[in-house]
Amino acid sequence: MALVLETGYTSLNKKGEELCGDKVEQIVRGDYTTLVLADGMGSGVKANILATLTSKILCTMVSEGIELEECIETVVQALPVCKVRGVAYSTFSVIHIDNATGNGYLFEFDNPQAIFMSGGKCVSRERTQMSVMGKTVYKTALAAQKDDVILLMSDGVIHAGIGQILNFGWQRKEVEAFLDKFVRPGMSARGIACMLAGACNELYLGEPGDDTTVAAVRIREELSVNIMVGPPVNKEQDNFYIARFLEGEGKKVVCGGTSSQIVARYLGTEVQTAFDFPDKEVPPIGSIEGIDLTTEGVLTLRKLLTLAEKYVSAGDLTPKRSEKKDGASLLLNMLFEEATTINFFVGQSVNAAHSGLPIDITMKLKLVESIAALLKKAGKTVNISYD
Numbered sequence: 464m465a466l467v468l469e470t471g472y473t474s475l476n477k478k479g480e481e482l483c484g485d486k487v488e489q490i491v492r493g494d495y496t497t498l499v500l501a502d503g504m505g506s507g508v509k510a511n512i513l514a515t516l517t518s519k520i521l522c523t524m525v526s527e528g529i530e531l532e533e534c535i536e537t538v539v540q541a542l543p544v545c546k547v548r549g550v551a552y553s554t555f556s557v558i559h560i561d562n563a564t565g566n567g568y569l570f571e572f573d574n575p576q577a578i579f580m581s582g583g584k585c586v587s588r589e590r591t592q593m594s595v596m597g598k599t600v601y602k603t604a605l606a607a608q609k610d611d612v613i614l615l616m617s618d619g620v621i622h623a624g625i626g627q628i629l630n631f632g633w634q635r636k637e638v639e640a641f642l643d644k645f646v647r648p649g650m651s652a653r654g655i656a657c658m659l660a661g662a663c664n665e666l667y668l669g670e671p672g673d674d675t676t677v678a679a680v681r682i683r684e685e686l687s688v689n690i691m692v693g694p695p696v697n698k699e700q701d702n703f704y705i706a707r708f709l710e711g712e713g714k715k716v717v718c719g720g721t722s723s724q725i726v727a728r729y730l731g732t733e734v735q736t737a738f739d740f741p742d743k744e745v746p747p748i749g750s751i752e753g754i755d756l757t758t759e760g761v762l763t764l765r766k767l768l769t770l771a772e773k774y775v776s777a778g779d780l781t782p783k784r785s786e787k788k789d790g791a792s793l794l795l796n797m798l799f800e801e802a803t804t805i806n807f808f809v810g811q812s813v814n815a816a817h818s819g820l821p822i823d824i825t826m827k828l829k830l831v832e833s834i835a836a837l838l839k840k841a842g843k844t845v846n847i848s849y850d
Contacts, residue, residue, distance in 0.1 A: 466683065468560060468562040468680065468683075470498060471655070471656045473657050473660045473777060473780065474487070475664055475667075477674045482507055483674050484504075484510025484513075485514055485617045486518040487678050488522040490523065494561055496558075497525050497559045498557070498678060499525070499557050500616070500676060500678045501521070506673070506674055513543075513552065516553075517555055518555070521538060531570060531595060532596065535572075535598065539596065555572050555573075556570070565682045571601045574617060574618065575621050577615050579613055580614070580646065583643075583647075585642055609683065610682065610683065612682075614655070615680075616677050617673075619674050620663055622673045623663040641662060651681070652681040653679070657782075686801055687714075687802065687804040689711070689714070689808065691716070693809060694721050694725050695811070696812045708726075714755040714756070715754050716754070718760050719761075720759065720760065723751060726751060734757065742766070742789035742792070746763060748790040760827070761830065764831070764834065766790075770791055774795065775841050804843065804846070806848070809849050810850050
């Protein structure tokens with residue numbers, strides 16, 4: 464099975480600041496992903512401008528294959544000079560990596576040293592010291608394997624808790640011990656980043672003393688999920704439509720009662736319906752032999768949209784994988800935590816069961832499009848076909 468690159472990041476703003484002084488920028492060009500985490504001097508507007516310029520310039524130039532010396536020279540010349548401090552300054556970490564092989568490199572300037580995880584545990588990686596335009600820059604060759612994780616961070620992570628819970632902040636060895644204990648197999652890049660940032664927020668007692676950003680890069684297996692939402696307009700096309708839906712490897716999901724009946728009939732089986740309500744707002748799930756998940760339609764998708772909006776929210780630090788067993792939560796895990804590619808098969812037939820209810824085909828299409836937009840925001844590849 465092919466390997467792909469998954470990324471996720473989150474930030475905490477320094478207490479009292481509307482803008483974060485850290486910035487993460489990412490570009491996927493061809494087979495390579497370039498990701499930059501920049502930390503501007505100070506906090507607030509000035510720091511945000513410095514970090515934004517640094518991340519955008521470096522990400523654009525590195526992704527184009529331009530030499531690091533020229534990239535740094537351009538950054539130094541482009542940054543506005545602070546009137547108070549008389550300098551233009553932003554730290555940065557740059558990852559440039561092949562999406563499929565995991566080969567590439569990491570450059571670091573004055574950010575906390577990146578943390579590498581392999582086999583679920585933190586490991587050390589050799590890095591080479593370089594001098595670029597009088598600045599000390601560290602380079603690490605990357606040869607990441609399946610399930611390896613690379614964590615970049617701003618200094619708000621290692622400052623967490625200073626003068627509050629901890630005397631000297633959260634040192635690297637404590638961060639690594641935390642990751643060793645709490646990172647679980649299959650945890651998404653965004654899940655890991657939010658978990659570490661959430662721990663920092665707790666050490667800050669909910670009032671960060673510094674901008675705090677965590678970005679995670681994870682090498683993982685590709686997983687496609689085909690999701691059928693509603694039957695096609697032309698009933699004579701049912702078998703053709705379902706055959707396309709069932710094609711290929713990966714997981715299969717059916718949303719909607721009518722869709723479930725059609726798929727079960729095609730597979731020569733029946734829909735088995737559960738009668739427990741893990742969430743009173745979400746109808747019970749069903750099961751079809753050969754199908755990975757079977758749920759009700761519009762009401763479940765509406766709940767999924769609410770959960771997905773929370774999932775992608777920059778300020779939400781709660782665990783990304785839901786432990787609930789209702790249809791919407793199971794869908795959230797499968798689409799946002801597990802899948803890399805989601806293929807929607809959207810039937811546009813009007814459901815007679817919805818006659819007289821405030822549910823129509825337009826609502827279903829808008830739900831699918833809104834969920835698809837959030838999936839793309841989460842870094843997923845999304846395809847939608849209408850029948």
